[in-house]
Amino acid sequence: MSATTKIAVHSLSDLKNTTDDALPNYLHSLKFKQVHKQTDIRLALGYTAVIIAGALFYFDWKFGWEKSKPYTAPAVIAYFLLNTAFSYWLWFVESGTVYEGEGKTGKIRIATWTKKHIPVYECDVFFTPAPTESNPPQKIRIRTPFTRWFTADGYFIAKPFQQWLASEVPVIGAADPNNVVEEIGRGSETERVLNVTGNNAIDILEQLKASGAKAAPGSGRRRKA
Secondary structure, eight states, X not given: OOTTOBOOTTOHHHHHHHHHHHHHHHHHHTTOEEOXXXXXXXXXXXXXXXXXXXXXXXXXXXXXXXXXXXXXXXXXXXXXXXXXXXXXXXXXXXXXXXXXXXXXTEEEEEEXXXXXXXXXXXXXXXXXXXXXXXXXXXXXXXXXXXGGTBXXXXXXXXXXXXXXXXXXXXXXXXHOGGGOOTTTXXXXXXXXXXTOOTTTHHHHHHHHHHTTTOOOTTTTOOEEO
């Protein structure tokens, strides 16, 4: 989403969705190629379940209950199993994944989430530096307030978002060294971010109105999971 698109700064879903949308745009600009394998499997499970249900309905409507009766139980069982697999895949395999891709500097998968009423962007980043055949997979957890890249009026500013990612994630920083900022990840702001609770969430939300895109140094220090 461009900086000319305004969102409601008190809407946590808008803050997260706008930021999520900016992830593939930024990584594509760095020549990362998105991988849709997980999405394809999820769609295959969902569409197969729908096709089975639709086929059974059509068969019953066309030929009547007596002829469709022998197929009803197997179809219901298959539909149930496919929906169970779909739910498992969505919640435990994809688990919030918003981007998966590969570039010259390595492979990367990013899962994001927020906690209720807490305007902090949290990411689990799974990556394998190039050459991927000889390097082990790694995982880091990073987080920072949305105030780092949203203005007081609700406009998304891409530059600080890109600097944060490039400074925190090695394979992104290697692909975009010009956006690496050494100061990001230093200082004491990380402890304050990690201790955000429902009691002080309102204060942090007010920062979106008061401080715009400014964020204290160190609000996105990398933490190993």
